Amino acid sequence: xxxxxxxxxxxxxxxxxxxxxxxxxxxxxxxxxxxxxxxxxxxxxxxxxxxxxxxxxxxxxxxxxxxxxxxxxxxxxxxxxxxxxxxxxxxxxxxxxxxxxxxxxxxxxxxxxxxxxxxxxxxxxxxxxxxxxxxxxxxxxxxxxxxxxxxxxxxxxxxxx
Numbered sequence: 001x002x003x004x005x006x007x008x009x010x011x012x013x014x015x016x017x018x019x020x021x022x023x024x025x026x027x028x029x030x031x032x033x034x035x036x037x038x039x040x041x042x043x044x045x046x047x048x049x050x051x052x053x054x055x056x057x058x059x060x061x062x063x064x065x066x067x068x069x070x071x072x073x074x075x076x077x078x079x080x081x082x083x084x085x086x087x088x089x090x091x092x093x094x095x096x097x098x099x100x101x102x103x104x105x106x107x108x109x110x111x112x113x114x115x116x117x118x119x120x121x122x123x124x125x126x127x128x129x130x131x132x133x134x135x136x137x138x139x140x141x142x143x144x145x146x147x148x149x150x151x152x153x154x155x156x157x158x159x160x161x
Contacts, residue, residue: 005140007088017082067139105129
């Protein structure tokens, strides 16, 4: 388990860069969340964009999930296939809210230490900060595992864990 909400991996494939991106494009749909018609494609497993040398996707979910990872990938051609460089990150909005509540709770702790000496409340604020962060890490890592399984399954990679 990482101490930061980030995971990266490198995959080597015998498939060409074009084949990998083509296969990924088949299971990915670009969604406009303001248009309901673009959200009705049930054949896709990922939302996002697949480009000429990489992709930016996330797993399709039926309801919102704050800790769903954004999968950033770069594909490099090799003489015998390709190499995929993958990064799983939190979406920027999730990073913002995690950072926001961390700053608010730590500022509250500083207030209760320096301005109004109440060490019980300061300890509670620091404790809530830690609980908030570790819950975020737990759910992020759980979603990374789920997203990795789907990604590997649909690109015919074998997972070794």
